Amino acid sequence: AKVEEKLFQNRYLVDAGRPHIQIRPHEIPSKILLSLTYTCPAGCYSRNDRGQVEIAADGCLECGTCRIVTAETGEIQWEYPRGGYGVLYKFG
Numbered sequence: 001a002k003v004e005e006k007l008f009q010n011r012y013l014v015d016a017g018r019p020h021i022q023i024r025p026h027e028i029p030s031k032i033l034l035s036l037t038y039t040c041p042a043g044c045y046s047r048n049d050r051g052q053v054e055i056a057a058d059g060c061l062e063c064g065t066c067r068i069v070t071a072e073t074g075e076i077q078w079e080y081p082r083g084g085y086g087v088l089y090k091f092g
C-alpha cells in the first residue's frame with residue numbers, strides 16, 4: 001500500500017488550544033524553517049501569504065524531524081502532546 005494509505009490508518013486526537021509545536025515568530029523565515037515545508041512527512045508546515053512559515057500541528061506524526069533540524073536554532077518549541085492526545089499509531 002502507498003504510504004498515504006498507511007498514514008490514513010493512524011488516528012489523531014487534537015488537544016484543542018494546546019498545540020504541541022510552536023514556531024518562533026519571524027518576519028522572514030530561515031532556510032531551515034522553509035525546508036520543513038517539504039520535509040515534514042505530515043505536511044504540517046506551510047507558508048502564509050506573507051511568506052512566513054506556519055504550522056498546523058494536527059496530524060503531526062511525532063517523527064521529530066522538525067525538532068532535530070531546529071535543535072541548534074531554537075526556532076521551534078516542541079513538546080510531546082499530553083497523554084492521550086496526538087497521534088495514535090495503528091501497527092500491522
Ligand code: SF4
Nearest residue numbers: 040060061063064066
Ligand atoms: Fe512534521 Fe515530524 Fe515535525 Fe510532526 S514532528 S510536525 S510530523 S516534521
